Amino acid sequence: MTLTGKRILMGNEAIAFGAMKAGLQIASGYPGTPSSEVMETIISHAKEYGIYAEWATNEKVALETAVGAAYSGANAIVTMKQVGLNVASDPLMSLSYIGVKGSLVILVSDDPGPHSSQTEQDTRAFGHFSNIPVLDPSTPQEAYDMAKLAFKLSHELETPVILRTTTRVSHGCADVIIEDIDPVPRDIEGFVKDTRWTIFPKLTAQRHPLLEELQVKMSDRFSEYFTDNSFNSITKGSSNIGIAASGVSSLYVQEAIKDHPGTFSFFKTATAYPFPEKAALDFMKGISDLIVVEELDPYMEEQFLQIAGRHHLTINIHGKKDGSFSFSGEYDVDVVIDGINRALDKTGSKTCRFSHSIAAIKAEDIPSLPIRAPTLCAGCMHRTVFYGFKKAAAKMRSKTGVDSVFSGDIGCYTLGNARPLNMVNTCLCMGAGISIAAGLSHTQEFGNGLNAKQVAFIGDSTFFHSGIAAVVSAVYNNANITIAVLDNRTTAMTGHQPHPGIGITAMGSPAKMIDIAEVLKSCGVGMVKTIEADDLDKCMDIATEAMKFEGPSAVVFKGKCVAICKGTGQYIVDEDKCTGCKLCISQLGCPAIFSIPSGLPVIQDTCSGCGLCAQICPSDAIVLKEVSQ
């Protein structure tokens, strides 16, 4: 395929093209917003370029798979989001000691904001922690170019390289200049047995000094990039105030200071770790005040502070630590303008201040607006299961005085927390719902002294990711919990990737299907049932049965994700029968149903025909719409 030229690409797509241009052979990943499209793009071109690509069950497995490939001399990539790197951190920490043959790029997407993550963590810190170089591109074009650079560095230095992006790079689109991909088959040398691949205290002791030497070497190389590499640059300004930024923040700074060209010295780096100390030291000379602009951790700021301390420089460093910038949240030009102004005030300098553009309207003039929290799609199977458990639990409480606690997990079904369902009482990280429920079950009392039944919800992909080990532990330790597996046969939240329960691989070939119910049984769960999640009464009955069961019980609820399956019709409200009780609105939170303030409920075109509302309407007023021919 001819690619050479300008194409409009998402940062994640650009990374995939850069990796393929660099000679990628093996790719593994676990989906996670905002990283998933890197693998998606590789998968869609895999056959064309002779690449092997797979979705692994979790990030640790994905990394280890890519490591195996790299040990054989292959060019490999592994992709994940920032919280996924926590899962993969165990092999990561050892891997930096061992190094790789071939090349290994670890693509990790951070999510300042956060837009769709449990944390705002900073992967640059992980690079520092694990001694693995981190590249931090600011645009899709840089992401493309740095993907190629990452493979090159990894190969030359025999170390894994982290390519770290943030949401605005991963999910931003831009015109990117890319090149044709080499169709020549690239041979993989193959695994060569050597003691270097077996980590052992003795090897660790030998390797650690070399690893430390490598850090210095890499830092020096990244300093050289300021003269011969466009990713890093230093611009001298007329004042003695400097600004430093990395990644996407450097663009916000450039835009913020555009009206005062030549005033500030500007240090822009895309090589986050090891920090280019020599270049930084050069830059700091002659500057009295340095403003550091970076999202998430004060990582660069700390580097500058150390250098200043070590070299006894009289320089004031402004950033997060002196309160000029916030530690949390995503940055943009407006945030950066305010931060720089705060820092400038601290310098006491008379140099310019920056102003915001004037908007068409003042913030205080905007009338109050409805809150629009994300919610489960109209027709999502999860709503039926959550509502079934809610009803079953309410009945159990009134009959037996036993209350229920619902532990959620990570996926679309985290949205079970939304009003009016309110069905997520705990949510921590992938797979934790089951273990937290188990932990809670070992505490005698709950709330005001009532006994409680612990229920854990987990999705199918999450079950394979890290749910199974939690089930084994719960069974082994006699936890009295009920596990509800919400099996819609896809990884819905991240864009519908396949997983081991589906029987198809990333590349589209058939695979052995792993039956979740059978896994649960073989783990020793006492009661395991499977039902279709379309009938509310059946869901309620089985929820009651599972919650009454003493010891670990599980129900696999099978259904479909309406985002990828066609709807089965639409319901309407029969106005003659409707009493206006609004149960259908107040109980379910289905986005297809709304009521005009004083009138009857209206079902919108987004209805996909799940019929849950029809099942709860006490007046049988919700009926299937006749399809006009």
Add this chain to the structure above:
Amino acid sequence: MKFDILIAGVGGQGVVLASRLLATAAMDAGFHVATAETIGMAQREGSVTSHVRIGDDVCGSLIPQGKADLLIGLEPAETARNLLFLGKDGNMVVNEHAIMPSTQGCDEYDPEMILDFLKSSCPGTITADFTELAKDAGTYKAANVAMIAAAAGAGLLPFSTEYLWGVLEKMIPEKYRDVNRRVFDRAIESVSGNNRKVINKD
């Protein structure tokens, strides 16, 4: 040249597709582009915005407040929510079709009031029920296409409608092409009464 467009709507309305269409058309017309889109959790009926920046300067993909030249609002409340982004001389194209938040009924949302507010705060605002227009032409789902066509038809974009249709033709699967063409044409027709403005910014 620098032209910033903010598209605002609700998850499921096709905000991301609209921004892709605009960005690709702008690139075809010879401009640099950068977009920032919301993908992920907010897709599920939450507020969604997409920033499309067109022009030669290298910039981040997020439009600063008060800088947008055009605000395309696929839903009244979401338009108002993003009004701070609109520059003093900016324009708006707003869909009158309201989407009620599901969770707690809609007593706190009066779309008429919001629409009046929008019209009074930016007198040149083009409003129409683009969802109804698209539905009439074949599918309510093409309201996003109707709105960008209307913006182009009203002369509010820095490139001609031909570029936009060129991209649609490439991006939309063949079986949906006719209905989208109908939506496209009707939307342009619907604004043909508006004063066509020529954009000539430096």
